[in-house]
Amino acid sequence: MFGVIGIVLTFLMVFGGYSLAGGNLDIILYSLPFELMIIGGAAIGSFLLSNEMTVIRQALTGVGRSLKGPRWHETDVQDVLCLLFRLLRIVRTSPVELEEHIENPEASPIFQVYPRILADEHVVALITDTLRSASLNYDDPYQVEEMLSQRIGLINKEAMHAPHALQNMADALPALGIVAAVLGVIKTMSSIDQPPEVLGKMIGGALVGTFLGVFLAYGIVAPFAQRLNAVTKQDQAFYDVIKSVLVAGLHQHATNLCVEVGRQSAPEHIRPAFGDLESSLRELKRAS
Template sequence: MLGIIGIIVIFVMVFGGYLAAGGKMSIILKSLPFEFMMIGGAGTGAFLISNDGAGAKSTIKDLGKVFKGVKWKHSDYRDMLCLLFELIRLARQNPVGLEEHIEAPETSSIFTRYPKILSDKEAVALICDTLRSASMNYDDPHQVEEVLEKRMEANLHHAMHGSHAMQSLADGLPALGIVAAVLGVIKTMASIDQPPEVLGKLIGGALVGTFLGVFLAYGLMGPFAAKVQSVVEEDSHFYGLIRVVLVANLHNHSTNICIEVGRQNTPSHSRPSFSELEEALKDVKTEAA
C-alpha cells in the first residue's frame, strides 16, 4: 500500500508542481511516447543482455515485493518458534518418530499445522536438513553453525539479484535519457530553418528525454531497488531465527531455552512477547496431548 501511495505522491508532486509553475503538458505528452520507446526499449534491452532467463524472471517477480512488503509477519515468527519447539521436543523424546516428519514434511501432522511455513521450501529444507544431519551424528554446533551461515549467505546473495538488477537499470536510465535527448537535438538541427516557436517545441521535446531518464531512474527504479533490498534483508531474519534455535539445540540446551534464544534473536517489531509465546506453546502442548 505504501508503494502505491509513494508512486502517486511522486507523480502528483512532480507534474503538479510543473503545472502550478505554468508548464504545459502538451509538449511532454506529444514527445512522451517516442522518448519512452527509446529509453524504455533500450533499458529493457540492456536488462535482457545483462541477465539470464532465471534472473530476469526473478527480478520481475521481485517487483511485487515493492507493493506486498515483507513476507514474514509477527504471527509467522511465533508459529516458527512453536514449530521448532514441537520438532526439538520430539527429537529428544522419540528420535525415530522424528524421521517421518523430516523425511515427508508435506504429510507431517506437525508441519501441516503451519501451512505458510510449509509452503516455503527453503525454510522447510533448512529445518529438515539440519535435524537430519543431527540424527546422523553430525552434531558439532560450531561446524553446523558455519554450514548454516554459508548456506544463508548464499541464499541472501541470490535473493538480492533482483535488487541489484533494478539498481543497475536505474544507474543506466539517465544516460539513456541523454541519448534520447541528443537524438532530439539532431532532429531539431535538421529543422534549423524553422521559425523560433517551432524550434522551441522541438528543443522542449528533446529535453523530455533527459527528464524521462532521470525521472524513471531516481523516481521509480532506484526506490524500487532499495525497497526490494529492504524486504529481502528483513525476510532473511526469519531464516536466521531457524539457525539460532537449531544451533542452540545442538548445544544441548533445554527445549524452552532454545526457543527463548530464538525469541530474543527475533527483530523487535516482529518478536512475540514472552507471555504470548508461552500461551502459544501451551496450546501446542495441549494439541500434542
C-alpha cells in the same frame, strides 16, 4: 499501501508543480510515447541482456513484494518457533519418529499445521536438512552453525540479485535519457530551416528525454530497488531465527530455552511477545 501513495505523490507533485508554474504539458505528452519507447526499450533490453532468467523473474515478482512489504511477520515467527519446539521435542523423546517428518514434510501432520512455512522451500529444507544431519551424528554445534551460516549466506546472496539488477537499471536510465535527448537534437538540427517556434518545440521535445531518464531513475526505479533491498533483508532475518533455535538444540539446551533464544534473535518488529509464545507452547504441551 505507502508504496502506492509514494508513486501517486511523486507524479502529482512533479507534474502538478510543473503545471501550476505555467508549464505546457502538450510538448511533454506529445514527446512522451517516443521518448519512453527509446529510453524504456533500451533499459529493458539492457536489463534482459545483463541478467539471467532467474534474476529477471525475481525482479518482476520483487516489484510486487516491494509494494506488499516483508513476507514474514510476527505470527510467522511464532509459528516457526512452535514448529521447531515440536520437532526438537521429538528429537529428544523419539528420534525414530522424526524421520517421517523430515523425509516427507508435505505429509507431516506437524508441518501441515503451518502452511505458510511449508510453502517456503528454503525454510523447510533448512530445518529438515539440519535435523537430518544431526540424526546422522553430524552434531557438532559449531560445525552445524558454520554450515547454516554458509547456507543462509548463499540464500541471501541469491535473493539480493534482483534489487542489485533494478539498481543497475536505475543507474543506467539518466544516460539513456541523454541518448534520447541527443537523438532529439539531431532531429532538430536536420530541421534548422524551420521557424523559431517550431524549433523551440522540437528542442523542448528533445529535453523530455533527459527529464524522463532522470525522473524514471530517481523517482521510480531506484526507490523500488531500495525498497526491495530493505524488504529482502528483513525477510532474511527469518532464517537467522531458525538457525539460532537449531544450534541451541544441538547444544542440548532445554527445548523452551532453545525457542527463547530464537525469539530473542528475531528483529524487534517481528518478535512475538514472551507471554504470547509461552501460551502457544503450553497449548502444544497439553495437546501432546
